[in-house]
Amino acid sequence: MRIVGPVVRVLVLLTLAAGCGTSSSPAAEEADPLALVPVHDENPDPNVVEVSLEARAAMKTYGTSAPTPVWTYEGSVPGPLIDAKVGDRVIIKFKNSLPEPTTIHWHGIRLPATMDGTMAMQSPIPPGGTFRYEYVFKDAGLYWYHPHMRTDIQVQKGLHGAIRVRGPSEPVVDQERVLMLDDVRLKADGTLAEYLDDTAKMMGREGNTLLVNGTTDATIPMRSGASIRLRLVNVANGRFFNLRLPGHTWRVIGTDGGLLAKPYDTEKLLIAPGERYDVMLIANGAPATVVDLMDDAYDRGHDSGNRPSMTVAHVRFTEDAPFADRKLPDAFPGVAALPAASKSVPIVLNEGQRNGELVFTVNDAVYPDVPPVMVETGGLRLLDVKNDSEMDHPFHLHGFFFQIVEKNGVAQSLESSGNKDTVIVPAKSSMKLVSRFDEPGHWMYHCHILEHAEGGMMGEVHVDP
Amino acid sequence: MKTLIIAVTLVITVFASACSSSTTDPVPSNGKTGTPSPDPTTTPPADTTTPPDTKPATPKAPTVDSVAKMQGALHVMWTNPTPACDTVEGERQATMSDGSVMEKYKLVFTVPGEADNKHDTSATSAMTYSYRLRCKVGTVYSPYSNVLTGNPK
Numbered sequence: 001m002r003i004v005g006p007v008v009r010v011l012v013l014l015t016l017a018a019g020c021g022t023s024s025s026p027a028a029e030e031a032d033p034l035a036l037v038p039v040h041d042e043n044p045d046p047n048v049v050e051v052s053l054e055a056r057a058a059m060k061t062y063g064t065s066a067p068t069p070v071w072t073y074e075g076s077v078p079g080p081l082i083d084a085k086v087g088d089r090v091i092i093k094f095k096n097s098l099p100e101p102t103t104i105h106w107h108g109i110r111l112p113a114t115m116d117g118t119m120a121m122q123s124p125i126p127p128g129g130t131f132r133y134e135y136v137f138k139d140a141g142l143y144w145y146h147p148h149m150r151t152d153i154q155v156q157k158g159l160h161g162a163i164r165v166r167g168p169s170e171p172v173v174d175q176e177r178v179l180m181l182d183d184v185r186l187k188a189d190g191t192l193a194e195y196l197d198d199t200a201k202m203m204g205r206e207g208n209t210l211l212v213n214g215t216t217d218a219t220i221p222m223r224s225g226a227s228i229r230l231r232l233v234n235v236a237n238g239r240f241f242n243l244r245l246p247g248h249t250w251r252v253i254g255t256d257g258g259l260l261a262k263p264y265d266t267e268k269l270l271i272a273p274g275e276r277y278d279v280m281l282i283a284n285g286a287p288a289t290v291v292d293l294m295d296d297a298y299d300r301g302h303d304s305g306n307r308p309s310m311t312v313a314h315v316r317f318t319e320d321a322p323f324a325d326r327k328l329p330d331a332f333p334g335v336a337a338l339p340a341a342s343k344s345v346p347i348v349l350n351e352g353q354r355n356g357e358l359v360f361t362v363n364d365a366v367y368p369d370v371p372p373v374m375v376e377t378g379g380l381r382l383l384d385v386k387n388d389s390e391m392d393h394p395f396h397l398h399g400f401f402f403q404i405v406e407k408n409g410v411a412q413s414l415e416s417s418g419n420k421d422t423v424i425v426p427a428k429s430s431m432k433l434v435s436r437f438d439e440p441g442h443w444m445y446h447c448h449i450l451e452h453a454e455g456g457m458m459g460e461v462h463v464d465p
Numbered sequence: 466m467k468t469l470i471i472a473v474t475l476v477i478t479v480f481a482s483a484c485s486s487s488t489t490d491p492v493p494s495n496g497k498t499g500t501p502s503p504d505p506t507t508t509p510p511a512d513t514t515t516p517p518d519t520k521p522a523t524p525k526a527p528t529v530d531s532v533a534k535m536q537g538a539l540h541v542m543w544t545n546p547t548p549a550c551d552t553v554e555g556e557r558q559a560t561m562s563d564g565s566v567m568e569k570y571k572l573v574f575t576v577p578g579e580a581d582n583k584h585d586t587s588a589t590s591a592m593t594y595s596y597r598l599r600c601k602v603g604t605v606y607s608p609y610s611n612v613l614t615g616n617p618k
Contacts, residue, residue: 187579188548195577197513198540198584244610354585390536400543 034080034213034220036162036178049082049090053104054161055147056097058324061217062070062209066190070158071098078180078215079145079161082449086140086167092133096125099393105148105398106163107274108256108421111135111449113441116398118148120442120460139401139419140167141258142178142276150361152237152450156192158207160235169259171280171329174226181271181375182214182235183207194284196451199356201390202275202351204238204303204449210295210312218313220293221282225323229253229280234271238449240392240424242298243269245315246291247284251265251328254278257401257419259335264416272394272446274422280328285317301391301427335419338403338434341380345373347434349395349425349447349457350388359456360447366456367446373461375437376440393457394448395431396422402435419452422448440465479510511597512561524607527598532615539588539615541596547607550578550600556609559592567592590618 033417043050058075059067059464073079085089096102113121115135125131143163147154160177185207212218215388222228223240224340234241243250244267253263256276262279271277293313299305350361362370375381383402385395401419404412408429425431437443448457524547533540545553554575559568574583578600588594595614600607 195579197576197580197582199582202535202540202584279468302540303533353536353538358584358586398517452561 008435034177034179034218035216036078036180036213037062037076039074039080041080043091047088048180049088051080051082051091052093053079054095055102057099060158060214062184062186062190062211062214065186065209066188066396068186068190068192071144071154071193072158073145077158077160078182079159081161081178082163084165086137086165088165089134089136091249094125094131094133094323096127096129096131097126100150101126101129102147102149102154102159103131104145104357105282106133106135106143106145106307107396108141108143108276109135109163110138110399110439112403113399113439113443114443116148116443118398120443120444123359124149136351137165139258139394140165140169141256141270142233142278144180144233144235144276147304150225150454152205153194153396155235155450156237159313162233164231165256167460168433169245169333171229171253171259171332172227173280174323174326174390176231177220177235178228179220180211180213180233180235181241182211183239184211197359200238201451201455203300203302204236204451206239207236210310212313216263219290220313220315221318222285222315222319223287223323224283224287224317225326226283227280227323227326227328229278230285231267231276231278233276234270236274238273239295240273240298240300241269241271241312242296244294245281245314246294250277250279252279252328252416253332255418256421258335259332259417260418261332262353262413263329265329269422272334272392272422272424272448272451274394274396275424276422282326282328283315283317285315287317288319289298289421290314290316301389301392302391312414326404334415335403337414338436339380341382343380343435344382344384347383347385347395347445348388348458349385349393351391351452351457353463360452363456367453367458370459372442372459375461375463377440377463377465378436379439380436381465383435384430385425385433386430387427390427392424392426393452394422395425395433396446397433397435397461398444398449399439399441400435400437400443402433405434406430406432437461437463439463468581486552492607508595521603521605523605524550524600524602526608527610529596529598529610529613532594532596532613534615535618537590537617538584539594539617541583541585541613543598543610545578545581545600547600547602548578549602550603550607551603552576552578554578554601554606555583555585555598556599557588558595560595560614570595570597588615588617590616592616 039051058072060070103117143179292311295310445462446453527543527545556570557573558570593616598610
């Protein structure tokens with residue numbers, strides 16, 4: 001079965017429900033444990049996605065562990081998948097049934113500031129409270145939603161979901177999956193470890209259990225020779241995933257803000273918290289065999305590169321007859337380059353100690369004491385981000401894409417990096433990012449290691465009308 | 466009323482019977498399975514004046530895995546073989562560059578038992594520090610861990 005642009009949305013949903021293109025295999029009859037729950041669209045208008053979304057507590061069993069108390073959107077972890085196309089209006093009728101206030105931030109999406117779900121523009125939604133989020137999807141890509149209050153705690157408890165927005169240039173594939181990569185730190189009694197030790201404060205909390213779409217020990221079925229598109233988002237608090245699939249090369253066809261003009265190949269795919277990658281591969285395994293998807297060690301500072309590789313999931317090649325004619329795409333329309341910015345904004349990320357406590361700083365200040373960046377609506381700025389600390393920080397900007405201009409003084413190719421909203425700024429390095437601030441309001445930027453953001457590595461951009 | 470009394474009596478009898486049935490397949494009084502139970506007709510009653518041995522077991526000592534220089538301080542990491550530890554206490558000795566002990570072992574941190582690390586921000590580059598740990602369950606301490614040493618410089 002091959003699927004093509006105009007009908008891709010319906011077919012992909014059917015494919016996921018049927019076991020992802022392997023319907024002739026006996027194994028495909030089984031329920032797909034990696035299938036994300038689709039939202040229930042209550043609006044018959046094909047250009048409107050209107051859903052009710054409730055945050056509430058529930059129990060979830062991770063693998064063989066005892067049941068875990070979690071927080072969910074609509075009872076599931078991850079929350080429901082929002083599927084839409086560019087130009088669709090989305091209406092989220094949100095209800096907070098949690099015991100504490102929350103909001104929803106729509107990570108990566110360009111939208112009005114009042115809809116962005118941050119304390120800069122929105123009051124907390126109290127327990128029992130409701131809020132109507134409404135905006136239009138401007139850009140194709142994979143995005144995600146999560147709280148922006150006590151973010152480290154609320155995301156860790158399970159509050160996150162994916163948003164897939166399709167555009168006019170989607171590739172032709174045999175199978176497509178959205179994979180949300182995560183980890184949780186489970187105690188012997190099944191509860192989530194809530195004590196934040198100093199390593200977790202410093203590096204971000206890393207779990208002892210890896211999850212793909214909320215599932216431990218996941219198996220991804222693939223038909224040999226098939227063209228596979230994996231849309232990956234790292235929703236973990238602190239873990240960087242450094243993915244390797246033995247016998248395969250990742251073809252990176254897109255990043256945070258959509259498809260790349262010049263896709264590129266890589267053996268290992270590094271994904272920081274908050275980042276998304278859109279990759280393709282030709283399934284290269286004999287039918288009825290298994291190969292493990294690995295998370296290799298990556299040194300992001302403080303000797304973090306010494307840990308052993310971990311298995312993220314198992315790729316099982318089905319017994320179906322292999323495809324032989326599949327090819328990977330070489331080019332997409334890409335994005336237009338932003339003009340050069342004449343004004344520069346220095347942003348220095350660092351870590352340190354204040355009164356014996358670890359703190360994370362922007363320009364030597366701890367949020368909310370970080371002075372805001374002031375920009376006029378439509379203004380271009382060169383964000384001169386310097387990481388003076390001993391570890392990597394994934395820099396995330398709300399509400400706007402940026403384009404990577406330079407890394408350590410070396411010019412970067414827009415064709416192979418595209419529009420981004422989250423980028424790894426390695427330890428002791430610098431990046432120059434250009435962005436156009438064309439939507440008024442107060443916007444956040446921060447490290448997406450959630451414990452770092454909560455620990456002060458956060459600031460605001462004030463875009464005046 | 467009479468019927469109720471009979472019914473209650475029957476219930477008590479059934480329960481008593483069920484309880485007594487456990488005596489035909491007893492759990493050995495010493496808690497070890499497979500040990501024959503004593504014959505109640507020949508064995509004198511147990512001495513009920515002897516208190517049971519309620520002294521809690523001594524927890525195992527943690528193992529200090531590393532004392533690493535980090536962010537101008539020292540980061541102590543360990544493995545704790547006793548998951549039921551209430552707390553882990555860290556003691557530190559400070560030594561001058563000439564080898565003389567500036568400060569003998571004293572408690573410098575107490576963390577929850579589930580923790581396996583501590584960033585010692587009070588360590589300064591002028592000293593070398595040795596760390597040893599103990600797990601505490603209730604009022605009972607484990608033996609001390611091994612000792613590892615580091616300098617933040």
